[in-house]
Amino acid sequence: MPPAHPFDDDKLREECGIFGVIGVNDAANFVALGLHALQHRGQEAGGIVVHHPEHGFNSARRFGYVRDNFTSASVMETLPGPIGIGHVRYSTAGNKGNTAIRDVQPFFGEFSMGGAAIAHNGNITNANTLRRELIERGSIFQSSSDSECIIHLMARSMGRSIPDRMEEALRKVEGAFSVVAMTRTKLVGVRDPLGVRPLVLGKLGDGWVLSSETCALDIIGAEFLREIEPGEMVVISEQDGVQSHFPFRPRKSRFCIFEHVYFSRPDSVLGGRSVYETREAIGRELAKEAPVDADLVCPVPDSGTPAAIGYSLQSGIPYAMGIIRNQYMGRTFIEPSEQIRNMGVRLKLNVNRALIRGKRVILVDDSVVRGTTSRKIKEMILDAGAKEVHFRIASPPTAWPCFYGVDTPQREKLLAATMSEEEMREHLQVDSLSFISLDGLYRAVGEANGRDPKQPQYCDACFSGEYPVRPADMLEQGFQMKAAE
Ligand code: SF4
DSSP: OOOSSTTGGGSOEEOEEEEEEESSSSHHHHHHHHHHHTGGGOOSEEEEEEEETTTEEEEEEEESOHHHHSSSHHHHTTOOSSEEEEEEESOOTTSTTOOOGGGSSOEEEEETTEEEEEEEEEEETTHHHHHHHHHHTTOOOOSSOTTHHHHHHHHHOOOSSHHHHHHHHHHTOOEEEEEEEEOSSEEEEEEOTTOOSOOEEEEETTEEEEESSTHHHHHTTOEEEEEOOTTOEEEEETTTEEEEEOOSOOOOOOEETHIIIIISOTTSEETTEEHHHHHHHHHHHHHHHSOOOOSEEEEOTTTTHHHHHHHHHHHOOOBOOOEEEOTTOOHHHHSSOHHHHHHHHHHHEEEOHHHHTTOEEEEEESOOSSOHHHHHHHHHHHHTTOSEEEEEESSOOOOSOOOSSEEOOOGGGSHHHHOOHHHHHHHHTOSEEEEOOHHHHHHHTTOTTOOOSSSOSEEOHHHHOOOSSOOHHHHHTTOOOOOOO
């Protein structure tokens, strides 16, 4: 599967997708299909753990795409059982770009009351402190992943059941976490009190499913029941069905607003609304806020497409596929030689010259991170004979790093951290550049009155610099928070 965006290294990247199922025959096959649907959330590696009453726990963890690893009979036959969980990852906070197989989740621990496996999406913001304390008290870590802290905290807990231990462990953890876990007989799902990362519950025949996104329920024919609430823990067994409780101190939710803009698949549903529709609404809002006289609205494929359609519908300027993406462009092809790699953008995208020549073009993209690819695309469009190029961006300027499970460059590498909007326009050498406002984005995701500055309804830290959870580890490493206004 090609990366979700052709300019993978100039985009923020979601670090994980998680999936679990209980009460079905051959859980591993369902987990593999679910992970395949979540592949856009992490393409570096994936893993599956299952349990069978006779064969016990079994697992497989591999680098690469799900479809290349979890389709062969020789692997899937080793994963029998009616309950299983899985994880796809980009790279955790532990070992960016230098992953060892021991960093690949799910993680497994053997406790006095039996084994348990966990898969985590998010980022623990006090992991360094926890890890130091745990190591001092005798824990032996196997990986560099922050998520492994949860297993060690569970091992130290005096809770009488695994869900009790998990609850106690997660109370010590700060940051963003959606977790899917399993014991021999139970599937467990938890979201952190702010509900930063998504997690949904589905029904599949007599069984149950937990998934990062609804698109993974569709692929296996499961029915979407509801989102797991922020701060909720569900413990699911074949015998008792779904038991829900709220073990954490209640907080007002702060779901990641960037899931709406870019991370989630457009065919998923978030907060009761289709992601596609929300992105189209973002495009409409952008057209209202930043109109420009032009001949064509073109998306930067594929992630800019719904916003470009919305911009076109609102403005009445025709929508056109001015840039065509090569669907079969995988990473492997660009690796063999430096010369080919330098062709970069042109290998992945081609301008539809006949359409572009002599036109004033509005290019709609989801975000600008470093800005390197925006510049290349602009050059391609001008080379093809465009008269003017106007960039419209479906998110506010990304000026701050994310510490909640999304890979972001260091702050200095973010174009918007060092330049004003006008400086960015000059740097990109485009005729005009506009980003949707933060209020406009909030309106597009369904908050009619925009952002509540006293109590923002979402996490928007990468735009606003207002972090809903103090990034303790990063502060320790010298990260400077935005000064209070
Ligand atoms: S900082 Fe940005 S990407 Fe990270 S959770 Fe918040 S909104 Fe999402």
